[in-house]
Amino acid sequence: MKNWLSLLLLCIALGLNAQQQPQYTQYLLNSYLLNPALSGIENYTDVKVGYRQQWAGLQDAPKTAFISAHWALGDEYLWANALSFETDGNNPRSRSYTQNYTASPAHHGLGFVAVSDKAGQLSTTTFDISYAYHLQLNKQLNFSLGAAGGITRMAIDVNALLLENPRDPALNNAANARLLPDLSVGAWLYGASFFTGLSVQQVLPQKLSFSGDEQYNTGKQVPHVFLNSGYKFYVSEDLNVTPSLLFKYVPNVPLSVDVNVKMGFKDRIWIGAGYRKHDALNMMAGFNISHLVNLSYSYDVTTSVLNQASKGSHEIVLGLLLNNVYKVVCPQRQW
Template sequence: MKKWLLILLLFAGLGLKAQQRPQYSQYLLNSYLLNPALSGIENYTDVKVGYRQQWAGLQDAPKTAFVSAHWALGNEYLWANALSFQTNGNDPRSRSYTQNYTASPAHHGVGFVAVSDKAGQLSTTTFDISYAYHLQLNNQLNLSLGVAGGISRVAIDINALVLENPQDPALNNTANGRLLPDLSVGAWLYGANFFTGLSVQQVLPQKLSFSGDEKYYTGKQVPHVFLNSGYKFYLAEDLNFTPSLLFKYVQNVPLSVDVNVKMGFKDRIWVGAGYRKQDALNMMAGFNINHLFNLSYSYDFTTSTLNQASKGSHEIVLGLLLNNVYKVVCPQRQW
């Protein structure tokens, strides 16, 4: 029996609890993937398209592709404060920006995210629509509350399964896929130079089995909890340094901890590094090309026992800043 088939049967039929959401190394640049409260946080329509190859060189290793977009509703996104620039292309993240920062007015935000994740013979496709309301707590502080809902399709490629026993009873009356409801909630507290967020994905636990036999109905989707926070320091007028932490909790699975640092110069170019406990070291870099495009790449060096077979993980993300009326080059609230 293939090793990935064994993993699949454990996950879907025997009730193993594990991280069921995709892994991302560049979460700092697109926390919207983890938290719907970021819907409409920017002064423009923020679009991201990304692809991740996990554990390159390992047969049937996870591959993830996603597209996300979110924007503010109405004209409130044109708030007249430190985000409104007198000339095109001013650096929105210079030290003077934080000194003159004022919180955005209360406003609504919406968005969507579509994710396709495949590992071995198991694939998951999720589509969610999000909504958030951004409260103005004071002149320099906002709190956003968000929710996202949609559907998730979990499927198995039966024709790709190789069995020692073709009559395995766990596959009697097997269905190719299951449609399940999906729900996420989150909160995001942010100011000029810091953020803290808490979110829960897969809020609604769902039974998960591909067999028609009820005795194999022990697998299920479980909630995933994310807590992340970061703070931007200025080493010089045009040089900043942002350390951040991400904690991921899934029931009956060891707590996952990501530690990251990111250094930016004039918010045109940036480099970063991170460590994921008992999993990987990663290196990242990005370039804000102009007021429409930005591009980033990360590479993970596997530190777990999988490094004997894995050649590391690759992740590339293309960003678009649509309806960018102030022609800013750097994402203002994506760190």
């Protein structure tokens, strides 16, 4: 057992202002995980189920599983007709689609996300319900504001820890899980060819205490700020390229920067690649199987000092497009 990794992860969780939210490589396809303002952005119920294995090959390395869903409120569809869609229901991401793009009317959106993250002997489970309001700024531009609230459960598997002192006072109350309130807020500006979003997770400061002795209860949750943006260019009628950036700020931690590019052909297949500063190179690919199902996979090549032991990180996401009246086979408001 690589106890050094378990100890490192535990120290980060309890005593340092380090990254406390899971890492996602495929954020571009499900920015809802980072920003509640996307609730109800699509014209169908957008469901995603995913799993991530961080640093494969390292025992007790982080593992993350999630399920998310969001939808627009009301019985009316966001677009009154399908003029920009082909008659058979397909909707290629072509120039003609962009030319016929219309902003959705003002509407409300709801959603939920459940995330289970295990790093070493520390387990974190979060369940949030989200709400967003989408404004129509003009014929081709929308702006939305959203918030998500819920509860986070944090627990330590003390039986799996190898301690020099089994009665370590820093963990004398670790057998009891902690229930903490959770709050996130965000804003999202989007049109046919671009998006820009700003969000903050863990808005409410919470102390992470696993000891009855106050001198050991110095750990705390800290806000995580996400700023991401992207723009879609057309190489040909049916071939598009979308470069994007993601900046993640956590107090007392170096700024995290993701640079990605995604290339899509019509509405069926896409490939992508990216770089996370001082962390990893990644490769991605996805296939929109039908108007009901899509599937994507990414692999991160570790570039940090962990590359001596890590075999990289894997992430797979299954998407469902429920109540998909126009039978589009690719997302319309996400990229």
